[in-house]
Amino acid sequence: MTKSTRLAAAALATAVLATACSQGSATRDTSADGGKVTLRYFTFSAAPDHVKDLDTIVAAFEKENPKVDVVVETAPYDQYFTKLQTSIAGGTAPDTFELNYENFVTYASAGSLLDLGSVAGDSAPAGYAKESLEAFKHEGKQYALPASFSTVVLFYNKELFEKAGVAEPTASWTWKDEQAAAEKLTDKKAGVFGDFQPVQFFEFYKTLKQAGGEFLSADGKKATFNSPEGIKAATWLVSKVGKTMPTEAEIGGTADYDTNLFKSGKLAMWHNGIWQFSGLKDVPFEWDVVVEPGDTAKASAVFHNSVAASKTTRHGKEAYAWAKFLSSSNVAATTRIQSSWELPPVSDQAVLDGYLKDPKPANRQAVFDSLQSIALPPVIKRQQEMQDAVTQELSNAAAGRVSVEEALKAAAAKVDELLG
Numbered sequence: 001m002t003k004s005t006r007l008a009a010a011a012l013a014t015a016v017l018a019t020a021c022s023q024g025s026a027t028r029d030t031s032a033d034g035g036k037v038t039l040r041y042f043t044f045s046a047a048p049d050h051v052k053d054l055d056t057i058v059a060a061f062e063k064e065n066p067k068v069d070v071v072v073e074t075a076p077y078d079q080y081f082t083k084l085q086t087s088i089a090g091g092t093a094p095d096t097f098e099l100n101y102e103n104f105v106t107y108a109s110a111g112s113l114l115d116l117g118s119v120a121g122d123s124a125p126a127g128y129a130k131e132s133l134e135a136f137k138h139e140g141k142q143y144a145l146p147a148s149f150s151t152v153v154l155f156y157n158k159e160l161f162e163k164a165g166v167a168e169p170t171a172s173w174t175w176k177d178e179q180a181a182a183e184k185l186t187d188k189k190a191g192v193f194g195d196f197q198p199v200q201f202f203e204f205y206k207t208l209k210q211a212g213g214e215f216l217s218a219d220g221k222k223a224t225f226n227s228p229e230g231i232k233a234a235t236w237l238v239s240k241v242g243k244t245m246p247t248e249a250e251i252g253g254t255a256d257y258d259t260n261l262f263k264s265g266k267l268a269m270w271h272n273g274i275w276q277f278s279g280l281k282d283v284p285f286e287w288d289v290v291v292e293p294g295d296t297a298k299a300s301a302v303f304h305n306s307v308a309a310s311k312t313t314r315h316g317k318e319a320y321a322w323a324k325f326l327s328s329s330n331v332a333a334t335t336r337i338q339s340s341w342e343l344p345p346v347s348d349q350a351v352l353d354g355y356l357k358d359p360k361p362a363n364r365q366a367v368f369d370s371l372q373s374i375a376l377p378p379v380i381k382r383q384q385e386m387q388d389a390v391t392q393e394l395s396n397a398a399a400g401r402v403s404v405e406e407a408l409k410a411a412a413a414k415v416d417e418l419l420g
Helices: 015-023 051-064 077-089 101-109 130-135 158-164 175-185 201-210 228-238 257-263 316-328 330-339 349-357 365-372 383-398 404-419
Strands: 037-043 068-074 096-100 144-157 269-273 287-290 300-309
Touching: 037 077, 037 316, 051 068, 051 316, 051 330, 068 316, 096 101, 096 316, 101 300, 101 383, 130 144, 130 300, 144 158, 144 316, 144 365, 158 175, 175 269, 201 228, 201 300, 201 383, 228 383, 228 404, 257 269, 287 365, 300 316, 300 365, 316 330, 330 349, 349 365, 383 404
Parallel strands: 037 068, 037 096
Antiparallel strands: 096 300, 144 269, 144 287, 144 300
């Protein structure tokens, strides 16, 4: 999952941090420079496919707010949170930045975020889907505004299915159906793989739900994923490696390996997010999507992203104005819809209905159908450490260094320590 996958909690600052330092700390008052305020905004979801779309939103905001300049900084998802944490610790935090649902609690609990309600001037921001707004509250305070949401679906190459004489996926498919098709579609001599589903935290918690299991105990104090259901889910992921999908050695640490494999027409099925739609517009073959297969139940991953402001910013009102515009303005909503840049968390269904008018992929209804059975990620204060621990142990199992049972036992022990 390219969106997907995700990061060490401490590292040395790199290029973005250096850029941030050259621009100065977010606490620097720039209002004296020509009477304008400069706001730095740091994002992972815009690059590389939607930088121009973000520029469109920035231009519209600056037109309405001529005394504010928004300076955009980007980083790939797999580097983003390391750089963000480093900049906050070093006193060079951007004024505003993107946070996903999984990491929001960590930053809110650490006291790194500005209470937007303290500068909003309105009691409850209007225009948002209620559930999305509530997701970014912490201890009753609105520390971020929901900016977008996206789901994970099953992409498939229609031409490879036709060539192999395999029926295309349907919403009623189960793991067994997917496995049977993947085996028929895999042609290693031709370099064609039947399936690609990353062996990592974000796929595991979802497949665990599909298998009928739970990641944490009801009170959130203990890991429960090393259960029969967890073993079944992890085995489902690990069993694909080297058979119907490439091995770790074959991937060789290549960035966006799965994306390039699908675009080259060498991958039949691909578990990924709707943020990939725009990047597939010009591939030379027919493709479509369907709700992901389940086991005992359906369960689709839904990701929420938000806009937060640094507690150290000197431009709280401007930061709030930008966060609100980026997350709920008509310009932002329509730009996201038209460019297939995830979906705006707005309450106006008419805006969302416009999403279905784009003919590629044809089955865009699957995006909304996937919302009927949501698997939200487990969230704890030490979120990134938990994600890394689970991914590391699953990777060990995928590489054959340990058994699935041993990997889950070790991962559960690590998560219990983090919870303790």
